[in-house]
Amino acid sequence: xxxxxxxxxxxxxxxxxxxxxxxxxxxxxxxxxxxxxxxxxxxxxxxxxxxxxxxxxxxxxxxxxxxxxxxxxxxxxxxxxxxxxxxxxxxxxxxxxxxxxxxxxxxxxxxxxxxxxxxxxxxxxxxxxxxxxxxxxxxxxxxxxx
Amino acid sequence: xxxxxxxxxxxxxxxxxxxxxxxxxxxxxxxxxxxxxxxxxxxxxxxxxxxxxxxxxxxxxxxxxxxxxxxxxxxxxxxxxxxxxxxxxxxxxxxxxxxxxxxxxxxxxxxxxxxxxxxxxxxxxxxxxxxxxxxxxxxxxxxxxxxxxxxxxxxxxxxxxxxxxxxxxxxxxxxxxxxxxxxxxxxxxxxxxxxxxxxxxxxxxxxxx
Numbered sequence: 001x002x003x004x005x006x007x008x009x010x011x012x013x014x015x016x017x018x019x020x021x022x023x024x025x026x027x028x029x030x031x032x033x034x035x036x037x038x039x040x041x042x043x044x045x046x047x048x049x050x051x052x053x054x055x056x057x058x059x060x061x062x063x064x065x066x067x068x069x070x071x072x073x074x075x076x077x078x079x080x081x082x083x084x085x086x087x088x089x090x091x092x093x094x095x096x097x098x099x100x101x102x103x104x105x106x107x108x109x110x111x112x113x114x115x116x117x118x119x120x121x122x123x124x125x126x127x128x129x130x131x132x133x134x135x136x137x138x139x140x141x142x143x144x145x146x
Numbered sequence: 147x148x149x150x151x152x153x154x155x156x157x158x159x160x161x162x163x164x165x166x167x168x169x170x171x172x173x174x175x176x177x178x179x180x181x182x183x184x185x186x187x188x189x190x191x192x193x194x195x196x197x198x199x200x201x202x203x204x205x206x207x208x209x210x211x212x213x214x215x216x217x218x219x220x221x222x223x224x225x226x227x228x229x230x231x232x233x234x235x236x237x238x239x240x241x242x243x244x245x246x247x248x249x250x251x252x253x254x255x256x257x258x259x260x261x262x263x264x265x266x267x268x269x270x271x272x273x274x275x276x277x278x279x280x281x282x283x284x285x286x287x288x289x290x291x292x293x294x295x296x297x298x299x300x301x302x303x304x305x306x307x308x309x310x311x312x313x314x315x316x317x318x319x320x321x322x323x324x325x326x327x328x329x330x331x332x333x334x335x336x337x338x339x340x341x342x343x344x345x346x347x348x349x350x351x352x353x354x355x
Contacts, residue, residue: 032233032276033226033269063312067230069336074301075231075319095234096336102229103312135237143339 020046021085021123026130028102028114029138036105038062038116038130039138042083043090046123052083054119057130061103067096082121094142110134183349185342186323186332193330195219196297200258200284203271208284210256210294211328218253218351219324223295223303223317225261226273231336235321240277242343249351252326255281260291260303260317298322323347327354 026040038057044050055062064080083098085091093099102108112132119125133141182188195211202208210221220239224232236257243250257274259265262285265273270283286294288305295302295318306313321334323346331353332346 029229029233031229032236033229033273035227035229037229065230065314069231069319072301073318073320073335074304074316075336076304076316077228077230077314096231099230105229135233136241139234139237139241139340 019123019126020044021050021120021126023116023118023126023128026116026128027138027141028105028108028112028130028132029135030110030132031102031105031108032135034104034106036102036108036132037095038100038102038114039093039095039142040100040130041090041092042085042118044085044087047087048122049084049086050123051121052085052118053081053121055100056117056119057100057102058115060105060114063101063103064098065101066098069096085120095139108132110137184332184346186334186338186346187320188332189330195324195328195330196294196299198290198294198297200286200290200294201267203267203274203283203285205267208282210284213282214254214256214324215328216326218249218326218347219256220253221256221258221298221322221324222320223258223260223300225259225315225317226265226269227261227312227315231319235336236274236277236281238338238340238343239321242340242347243278246344246348249347250280252351253347256284257281258284258291258294261305261315262286262288262291263305263308323350325350325353329353 022043022045024041024043026038028036028038030036042052055064064083065077066080067075067077069075080098083091110133114130114132115127116130117125117127195214197211199207199209222235239255243253255278257270259270265285267285270285274281274283292302300318304316306315319336322330323332323334324330331350
């Protein structure tokens with residue numbers, strides 16, 4: 001059942017807006033601790049590079065974070081101030097890389113929806129509804145796509 | 147000054163193995179690429195289980211080597227504030243074990259928090275219960291945690307500025323595994339797939355049980 005819901009959400013998310021910058025495949029994972037993560041794709045179909053400078057989610061504080069894993073296996077997470085998106089290219093936010101952290105999100109559960117507004121340096125803002133899914137469902141989804 | 151143990155030496159070699167394994171991918175792809183018996187990163191030689199004592203979520207001393215003797219053991223260092231690789235590792239393991247009750251029966255999953263400031267025993271217990279009430283959660287003082295990390299031969303956690311309530315912690319990203327015979331044959335970097343976990347855990351469970 002959750003697969004049907006995830007597929008439907010993916011289909012809806014893929015529709016995006018008419019902006020040459022689209023946010024698709026956006027999911028927030030149900031938090032295991034105090035914070036949740038959002039993963040998604042940003043596609044720039046236009047001929048101008050741009051930069052994501054802010055993500056605002058109604059009711060929550062968010063931060064852009066990047067997890068880096070060094071050659072010796074040490075993981076560090078650090079805040080990033082923006083994400084560059086080259087012209088005619090995509091950026092994927094995935095586990096173990098760049099992600100959006102939703103602070104104090106412990107109350108979020110599978111089935112909730114979040115209104116998120118993505119602000120870019122050049123393109124107009126993009127607002128998307130982001131579904132909250134279980135971490136299991138999200139991991140199964142991205143493993144199935146590989 | 148502390149001397150290097152055999153575990154440190156093994157881990158030094160392991161770092162080279164990891165570098166060639168290309169474990170820095172942000173994708174949940176195939177970071178391992180092993181063609182040996184295991185699909186995890188195989189150690190150059192089997193490594194004995196490290197010995198350290200921390201405190202479990204009931205407040206009792208937990209002697210890692212003694213408490214996990216004879217069991218397939220998975221050990222991970224992380225912290226509950228992290229919404230990214232820490233819960234992903236635990237979710238992957240949980241999903242595999244949930245599908246194989248006999249395997250789960252003799253597997254001990256041990257989570258060591260590297261964030262003693264925020265992760266009280268109660269916080270760790272609540273966090274782990276989201277995955278399994280059977281998982282063992284451990285904590286300790288900064289010095290005790292450092293001793294455990296040294297016993298394992300991994301770099302110490304790097305704790306951010308704790309005056310910032312949203313401080314972050316750097317920590318080793320691999321899951322360490324020991325078969326029931328008490329020896330470690332593999333480790334699992336971030337990005338290990340559930341199919342790879344399922345493959346290796348079945349093999350490891352049969353070694354020395």
